[in-house]
Amino acid sequence: MTSPLLTTAPVTPAQLAPLLARWLPAQRWFTGRDRTISNLSVVAATELDADCFHLLVRVEHPGEQDCAHYQLLLGAAADVPPRLQGRVLGEVAGPAGRGLRVYDAVHDRRAAVLLLDRIRRGGTMGHLRFESFPRTAVPSGLTPHVLDVEQSNTSIVYGDQLILKLFRRVQPGINPDLEVPAVLARHGYTQAPAPTAWYHTVAPFFATLGVVQPYLADATDGWTLALQSALERTDFLGEARDLGRATGVLHVALADAFSVTAAPADHTVRLADAMSRRLRYAASRVPDLRPHVDRLQDVFARFAVAGSDLPLQRIHGDLHLGQVLRAGGAWHVVDFEGEPAKPLAERRGAHSPVGDIAGMLRSFDYAAHVGTSPRPQWAEACRAAFCAGYAESGRFDPHGIATVLRAHEADRAVYEVVYEAAHRPDWLTVPMTAVARLCRAH
Structure with a gap:
């Protein structure tokens, strides 16, 4: 494992490999936390300063053809300030045998x-x-x-x-x-x-x-505002309706700025099949989901039969309350990256705007169920207000496509079940409650 760009750096790629193999799986942004690293290599490196360098690291996992690349900003110094002690990856032998501590330099102000x-x-x-x-x-x-x-x-x-x-x-x-x-x-x-x-x-x-x-310094994210309202049992209907309008305006802007295509004749059938495949995978990972599989399959089957004439377009791709900011009495939308785990080509592709709507509706549900006293009525009222606002500014009324929206919500909830089971087991009841509700709804 070599990189000709690290010819004068205080540490070598070979020294970094064992440190990174231990450190990466503990990072929130590392997508392979539940898998073994079979190979790790530095594929590009640039020294920004004598003791600070930028790395592009390739990570491979056993039995997988695809690999993942991550960018790192690392520092190496004999003495690390106290505020960076918790960011140290480990120690290596530097020039003349002196010990150097390697740390995550993203957190280093310099x-x-x-x-x-x-x-x-x-x-x-x-x-x-x-x-x-x-x-x-x-x-x-x-x-x-x-x-x-x-x-x-x-x-x-x-x-x-x-x-x-x-x-x-x-x-x-x-x-x-x-x-x-x-x-x-x-x-x-x-x-x-x-x-x-x-x-x-x-x-x-x-x-x-x-x-x-x-940076919108005076802004507050939608999750913080909604969670506070749900916990304090205050009215959030005006904000939810405004957010629906803002989402409709966003989708119209995206449709005007990028190409819009008619959905192929078999689009709904193929999408319903993909939802069913994701459900079967989720049920194989999370036993709590298995009693609901038949009814969820029925939700997806009804969607396949009902179809949808909505055109496909660029969407946000990961829209929820944490991706919107309230500032100056208006909503602002951020983080258009989409779901990072999905291939880039898929994230840049055309999709149904219903996916964004379903993501936001699920987010209201989460805000209502965090804490010891769930407030499903608060969530339902906010969801209805959001859809009403969307109908005012968007190009369709979400209330008029109940079967389509329910399938997208169910698909999102199934994804959440897998995520929570793997990363936040204490939160698993939130999407599982939604799954039960969606199964009863049809």
């Missing part, structure tokens, strides 16, 4: 400033290329801090002015979180922060690595 400075200056460095939009200046001298939120990437806020989102798992091609907001901004859509700068790989393949956008 390294974060260095990275933004490289983006601001632009140009190529090693396997990296830094870009910005014309006439867009990235300011310097901003103090960075990493957002402490549960997500599949890492976000660094600079001086409450900018936010840099680093895509931890990297796939070849342009990331939708750069592509979609940029295209929407060119078409006059103002409810998504437009990217100002970004960086990407130039070798061994092209891939978006990070995007810089304006």
